[in-house]
Amino acid sequence: MSSLPRGVTFVLKDKNSKKPTPIILLFIHDKTRTKIYTGESIDPGQWNFDDQKAFTRGFASNVRLNRLLELYAAKLWEFYTACKVRGVIPNDNDLRESIHLEIEEEETVPVRITTLWDVFSDFVTIAEAKGKERSAQVYRALENHLRSFEKAKKETVSFDTIDLRFFDKFTTYLLNKVKLTDNTIAKQISTLKRILTFATERGYNSNLGYQNKKFNWQRKETPVIALTAEEVEQLENLTIPANKTYLENARNLFLLGIYTGLRYGDLSSIRPEHVRPDHLRIITHKTKQNLSIPLTANARQIIDLYLAGLVRPISNQRLNDYIKEVCELAQINAPTEKVLFRGGERICKTVPKWKLLGSHSGRKSFVTLSLEKGLRPQIVMAISGHKDYKSFKRYISITDDQVMKEFSKVNEMPEVLKKAI
Structure with a gap:
């Protein structure tokens, strides 16, 4: 000083x-x-x-x-x-x-009071400084919802006012006015509780109403959308039109996610020192785990292009848009249910599969396809970095084709083996 x-x-x-x-x-x-x-x-x-x-x-x-x-x-x-x-x-x-x-x-001395909005500002700044733009977007979205709620309902939002009464009003607002799904509301509430815990631990907040077990919005499990082996092959064999060469880069990034199971944030950060002859050795951004990821010949080919500058990282949002476009060209259009929940009500809409795909579909596809090929769950978890089966199991998407294949195997077995199953 x-x-x-x-x-x-x-x-x-x-x-x-x-x-x-x-x-x-x-x-x-x-x-x-x-x-x-x-x-x-x-x-x-x-x-x-x-x-x-x-x-x-x-x-x-x-x-x-x-x-x-x-x-x-x-x-x-x-x-x-x-x-x-x-x-x-x-x-x-x-x-x-x-x-x-x-x-x-000294009456004019300002009293140091850290407000809820100060903490939001800190969270956004820290996330941006760490390169976690998606986390920063989550914090900004929650702050915007809180400020909009405050204005619409003429309710002051502060550390002192966040209790079960606030919870009921805020979640009703998100559900009926903003039209968020149950899982998005659950994300908003869990993020708010994380911020309040941060503030409480640092002495900024003394209101523990958010710790009530009723201060919680239940997530609803929705089907995981993943590619089948046949759909991956369709994507690999697609000839990119001459006027859409930008999709070649997006396809390579998406396929690398399918081959390795890495989150896009980790894919876009691969450096030469991470690459071994037959595997990647990388510390993940989200969980800070040190993972060893086996490389297939196809994966190694894309990584070589990446290190040579011929495959380039792009923004996650742009990649998601391009993945949909390239998968539509690859005719990955099987009728697929888009399922969401709002206020506990199950809402379904059938759309072509390509409309539901994004960068995270690569990770989901890796898990599903690895299990279908016979890899034990523990091995897949070790590669993907999932820490417990509870979080891992939602990525297990068993395709209709796989169900039919397994059913056929059982029916082709001798009777003595069927009885042993």
Whole structure:
């Protein structure tokens, strides 16, 4: 903190703490060292030890904290110099009491209050700084819904007002006014609870209404849409029209997802050091897992093109659009049910399959096809990075063709083997 008076420094009580730790003002004067607790705390990760102040980039609320610390230092120095003019050396208690008394008596001093919107701003900034644009979009969407709700219902949204009454009104608004599906509402609520937990752990929020077990919106399992082996072959064999060469890049990215099971964020970050002769060794962005992913000849061919700059990452949204376009050209148009739930009501619509495909369909297809080929679930989970079967099982999409194949196998067996099944 460049404007600190002579002899004044700010330190943390425990610089290695995993939670907010007190900020201490140290004042060295007249061969004496005075320690003063400021009453403020901060996560060590947000503290600039060189400049003795809080980082503000990505932490909007810390701007006010830094101003308050500067005010403490200024008041301390003002009191100390006034004492010296009178020929008095103040003791430790005088210094401590004078600071806090002066602060309390100064009516114009801003009180550092971190609001819900401050925390949203921090979440968005941190996500963007880490390159997690999709996470930033989720936080922005939730903030927009909350602000729209606040305006439409003339309800103040703050840490203090978020309780079961708020939950009922907000979810009703999302369901009936915004027309969100149950799974999207569940995502909004889980994101809000994550933000509130963050704020509670840091002392910004003391209202624990969100921890009530009824403060929860139930997700509904929907069918996982994945490609069959025949559809993958159709995609591989498609001749891209001369006027749509941009789809070649999208097809390669999509196929690489099908061959490896990687999320698109990891696919788009592959570097030469990740590539081994027969596998990829990569730390995933989302879960920070160190995965070893076997490479087929087809996968290795695309990776070589990628490293040569002939396959290029593009935005996730653009890739999703191109995947639909290239899969339509490949005639992946089997009538497929699009299932969603709104307010517990099951809503179905039959559309050509290509309309339901996107970048994440590659990962789902990898899991499904690997299981169909006979790989044990534990092996597939180790490759894909799924940590538990509960989250893994929703990606298991057994196609109608596979059901018929398995049924035929059983009916072709000798009777003695059928009885053993």
